[in-house]
Amino acid sequence: MSASRIAPDAKVMLKHGAGGRAMRELIQQVFVGDAKAPADGGIGLAAMDDGAALRVGDEWLVMTTDSYVVKPPFFPGGDIGRLAVSGTVNDLSMMGATEIAALTCAVIIEEGFPRADLERIKASISAACAEAGTAIVTGDTKVMGRGEIDGIVLNTAGVAFTRRVVPDCGLALGDQIIVTGTIGDHGLAVMALRHSLELEGELCSDVAPLNGLIRRALEAGGEGVVAMKDPTRGGLASTLHEMAGKSRVGIVLKASRIPVSPSVQATGELLGIDPMHAANEGKAVLGVRPDAAASVLAALRSHPLGRQAEIVGSCVAQRPGFVILDTGFGLRLLVEPEGELLPRIC
Amino acid sequence: MCLGVPGKVVSIDGLLATVDFFGIRRNVRLDIVDEPVEPGDYVMNHVGFAICRIPPAEVEETLALYEHLLAAMSKEDLLAADIRGEIGPAGEKKNE
């Protein structure tokens, strides 16, 4: 573990929000502290899962919240509105709760933000809600002075009910790792735009609500689906590290099996960025018992958002907490990204 | 230290070329290439500058050189020959 000496003048840095180790450590140290798990055997803050699960009668109430800032707010394949709905729907889905009861949405707007953009974002929120079969039932609006925030910030929270909660730590030896489609699309599309890299091509965010897709996987796999997580910030690499660490297994991946679109592959090569480090907003990682893997894979592929699903690896006893990549040439450790993704020259 | 990516020149406007990098296009400057570059040529890009033109013949030649290296080895070494036999001419992945 990395040293946890905290200097009195320590500051929160961008890397603490980038989804990697630095972020997990900050959350652990500042927010989780000695938080206890809910008394009824549910999932609370300490689990640092995608959301919380509280016992209500014979069901679980699953809830989550997330804030969204994205520069720029509109990007190929989506916008901050679609992102805010999808992100929260996906966090609930990753807990096994695919029937989304309702969402909330709070909006903080910088003075001077174009009204037309706001309406465009609202339309996008509505469309994404319709896709996910849910609705915003309450909200809040604040306006801040110029320069006090950057454009627009959204926060969404969501609740859903389920009879079975799927944690992100349920992996056991032999379990198969499934990725529901191509990776890195969102992260590279947004980065190319943010740093004005002037790349022409088909880079496009994958942002989408996944509850329909996950419902199909759960119907097919039942109890055989033992762990789920969406590889957002930090990408597939961070997500797998977290799952391997919490489940105390090693994960071996086959590089040739990991779906990557040609445009993402090309951009990654050009900018020196591993697509496995880039964010996804419409993909999920599933840990599945070996005997359920084929049926879950088939179910995922029968859904429009899961056509390119693949079994990318499996869980092993060696090196618990590590993710090992079989490149086709040899084995290597997959490292977690540190901080924000940046174009590289070397 | 110097991330270089080969790409195919699509069009040229003065010292600026549009280059296709396996599906992604970007402008690349031709200020420092020391050979004439034409659409269809391959160039090596580093930080938005073409640092050389890649002659297609040299690519073929490099591949041939590697084949030659391996062939020379296998002539000397039966073990290596066995391995080449196993892999086959198309070089399918054995471990799949």
Place this chain on the structure above:
Amino acid sequence: MSDIGGNRLQFRDPGRAAAMAEMLERLVREIGRDPVSVMHVCGSHEQAIARFGLRAIFPRQLEVIMGPGCPVCVTDMPEVDEAVALAEDGVRIATYGDMLRVPGTARSLADAQAAGARIDVVYSVTQAAQLAANLDEELVFFASGFETTAVATAALLLSGPPANFSILSAHKYIPPVMEIVAEMPQTRVEGFLAAGHAATITGCAIFERFVERHGIPVVVAGFEPLDILAGLAKLLELIRDRRAEVANMYPRCVRREGNLRAQEVLWKVFRPVGGRWRGIAHVPNGNLRLRDEWSHFDARRRFKIDVSRLWEFAPPSLAQSCICGNIMAGIASPSACTLFGKECVPDNPVGACMVSSEGTCRIWHQYGGQLDLRQS
């Protein structure tokens, strides 16, 4: 036939790679020493080796040492301090993404950014100049990279950038540092894998005098898996046959004389000066600075850069205990360093080996020692 796109996959063919690994195995057996140590001086070689997992198929006796080949990692703290001081004085800075998190004496540019400094990450110096053209204020481009990247900076200056644009050069020049490593006492390096893209500019003839002086072979190699394996095979062949020669295994980009136009551009704008490379040594002619004719674009002339305030609480003396040079030379391991894991950690690195994500110290720290993934 001449489609490089298709050919590229052939440079990534695992089957041929396995055959080449077998060849390496045979060559080290023929050499008969254990270990046989070679060094690459190119971060991109390390990236490719790591990315494709090539270390796992290297013969056990072959030690491929990562030399001082990452221009960002070897940028010394006082150089980073200059950029940080400018940024903290309110000057807008543009730089390559690699440079953002490299720590100076007290802070990195990322730290300065978190404290409110304005820093733009760019992919190309061209992009930085375009940004300047749209600004009413000064923009300083903090320029890092070896000669390959310095040529781009030079070409941009020659094309007439806007007047509010200037360069803070931390560019480095590789050939001199190879001399330093070769001359380190106890060095075990028996051959060098030279950087293909730097050699595209300088040509491979530049290594001929080096080879003569030190009696060590140099092989110029490319960056695809087969390029690297073939380069190593050639290097081992030269070591086995005791032939101190320069071999060009990257002829599709490298010529003997190099890219003459690029060299002309480079030396028109830059001159080599001596300077410290982080954690290594003072490298004579290892840094590239703007020539006097270009002083009007030199941020060091345009601004009064006061770095002294950054040194108040963090004496640069820490760096003097750093043994990165020895680690890179393959004569010490991170555990021999008194700073390792204490003053020097990934979040707050002292030496180059901890800065780089593929650096020896970083990997040791992250994974608790050297991890051997070779399948026996």
